[in-house]
Amino acid sequence: KGVKQELESRGAHVFDYGEDEKYLQESATLTAMAFFDFIKNKNFSPVENKRVAICGLGRIGKRLVLSLCRENTQILALSGKADAHKGNYPENVSFYDYKDAKNVLDGCDIVINTAPANVIDIEAVKNMPENAVFYELASAPFGIDNESTKYLGKRYVKALGLPGIYYPKESGELIAKSVLDHLSLHDDL
Numbered sequence: 717k718g719v720k721q722e723l724e725s726r727g728a729h730v731f732d733y734g735e736d737e738k739y740l741q742e743s744a745t746l747t748a749m750a751f752f753d754f755i756k757n758k759n760f761s762p763v764e765n766k767r768v769a770i771c772g773l774g775r776i777g778k779r780l781v782l783s784l785c786r787e788n789t790q791i792l793a794l795s796g797k798a799d800a801h802k803g804n805y806p807e808n809v810s811f812y813d814y815k816d817a818k819n820v821l822d823g824c825d826i827v828i829n830t831a832p833a834n835v836i837d838i839e840a841v842k843n844m845p846e847n848a849v850f851y852e853l854a855s856a857p858f859g860i861d862n863e864s865t866k867y868l869g870k871r872y873v874k875a876l877g878l879p880g881i882y883y884p885k886e887s888g889e890l891i892a893k894s895v896l897d898h899l900s901l902h903d904d905l
Contacts, residue, residue, distance in 0.1 A: 729902070733894040742890050743879060744775035748783055750878035751828070751853060757882075760849065760873070761825070763787050769794060769824045771814070771859050772831030773801050780828060781809055792820050794835070818843055826851065829859030836860040841868055851875050 720730045733739050755763070764787045770777050773795040782805070784791050791809045795801060798811040812820045817840040821827060825848055829836065832854040841850070841864060849871045852858050858874075865872035879887040 731895065731898045733891055733898075736894045736898070738897075739890055739894040740775055743887070744779055746879035746883050746886055746890070747776045747853065748779035750882035751780065751851070751875060752783065753882045754875050754878055755851075763789055763826060765789065766825040767792065767823055768826045768828065769821055771817075771827065771829040771835050772854065773797075774830060776853060777830040780830065781805060785809065792824065794820060796835075821848075824848055828853060830854050831859050833857060834859065834861070838864045838868070841865055841870055844870060847871075849873060853878070 720732065723730050752763075755761075763784060767790045768784055769792040770780050770784070771794045773781070773793055777793070777795075781791055781793055785806045785808060789808070792812060793801065793805070793809055794812050794814050794817055796814055798813045802811050814835045817836050821836070821840045822843040824844055827836070827844065827848065828851045830853050834857055836850075836859050838861075841860060844850075846869070850860060850865055850873065852860070852862075852872065852874045853876070855876070860872075862872050862874070
């Protein structure tokens with residue numbers, strides 16, 4: 717039995733702001749902004765004029781793609797539903813299914829994973845250039861196994877919790893707003 721179910725079985729009202737769609741959308745925007753601050757702050761290679769793969773076109777992936785469109789970047793977007801996204805983005809974005817990752821990542825300078833699932837297999841990583849960087853923004857189980865990238869000599873950077881690091885005030889305000897909005901809908905609390 718999960719914690720939420722246990723608390724509810726004892727009569728507690730449980731609210732998970734991680735299930736609040738408005739919060740999730742705004743947090744995704746902060747995550748995308750924080751990612752660019754992160755690579756700049758850590759002196760990682762800039763994304764301009766690079767071949768960049770985005771794995772996952774959920775809330776964060778979509779925002780990263782749109783931000784990268786302004787950076788004169790060749791964008792390769794990988795998703796489980798690649799065809800569903802075509803037509804919703806600028807022309808410099810190409811769409812591929814995860815199963816094509818082995819061929820798509822060949823020649824990519826940067827891979828940014830936002831999918832919280834193992835979507836990139838070791839064979840795809842083998843095809844990446846020697847100096848490529850794999851950024852992990854997703855939570856566990858992550859898009860690729862860190863040990864596999866190390867074994868292959870690839871650079872793997874876990875970039876987790878970026879909104880709280882680069883935008884702590886705004887992140888806290890988003891959480892507070894979500895909780896307060898929820899409480900305003902429940903006079904009985």
